[in-house]
Amino acid sequence: MTDPELVAQIKVGNEKAFRLLVEQYQRMVLHTCLGFVQDRNDAEDLAQEVFIELFRAMDKFRGESGLSTWIYRIAVNRSLNFIRDQKRRCFFQSISTRLTGGTTVDVADQSWRSRPDHEVENNQRRANLYQAINRLPERQRVAFTLSKLEGLSYQDIAGIMGLSLSSVESLIHRAKLGLQKQLYQCYKKGL
Amino acid sequence: METRSHAQIQKKLIFYLDNQLGAKEHQQVVQHLSGCDECAAFLRELQSTLCLLEENKQHEPGAYFYASIQNRLQAGHRQPLLGIRLLQPAILVLLLALGIRLGIWIGTQSYAESVLSEQAVLVPFNDLAEEPIEEFLLNLK
Incomplete structure (x- = not known):
């Protein structure tokens, strides 16, 4: 079944078509969310929310952009909202821990530590890498993540982000420079 | 180099x-x-x-991925609406204002009570002032 056929079937309430859509795009959505939130459980939860939103908003899809572009857009927006909410939660959490005199806990770091199947060295590299990515300005982070983690073309990223091709090229170029600079600083510290 | x-x-x-x-x-x-x-x-x-x-890219969705979506759809799982998100700070401000108002009310009440009790303590002295000392000494006998 092609994408327009899938959309048409879902719009008339065909449950099998929705299941097909989920099966077809679940890996893509999960990987996109993982690229932003870096925690498997959070990413899976977010990916499910993406499909729920897709199902509810299917009537609004007019097919002006490709179905995958639309799905990517929802996944990216959901992930960014999640990160913003998490930052807000962390902010209030840090205030409450300061008030109660407790110690602060690095949530992202904890999530990587909970993975038993990785060596200490790679854990450190991974922590440095995602810390550097998360420090990038939001648009640079989105463009870089879609390019590097999803392997999307600059043209596709431009469609998802609603930007021109040259803007995407510039964002990714700056993201790479920023990332390399931060990774070099981490490398020098580790020597 | x-x-x-x-x-x-x-x-x-x-x-x-x-x-x-x-x-x-x-x-x-x-x-x-x-x-x-x-x-x-x-x-x-x-x-x-x-x-x-x-x-x-090596991660695969869990075995119950679709089933979870179905469950959440059937349960009418909804994300907090934007309106609710905006309402939260408004409710907090309202609660703060109510707290301040309540504090002022309690303060006023306790002040009024303390004034009344002061007046109650002062009453015998007022009576004493109104009662001439000769009469008081006579009553004492």
């Missing part, structure tokens, strides 16, 4: 790894790396770090 040269090459390494350099720049980097252990070591580190990005 000059420090300036190291810095210039290190800026290009991420693009070198992605094969995004022009032929001339690519050649410059190759030449530099062949004689510079420091930059070569950083290149290896950068490569090892960026390789970790590939890990995400």
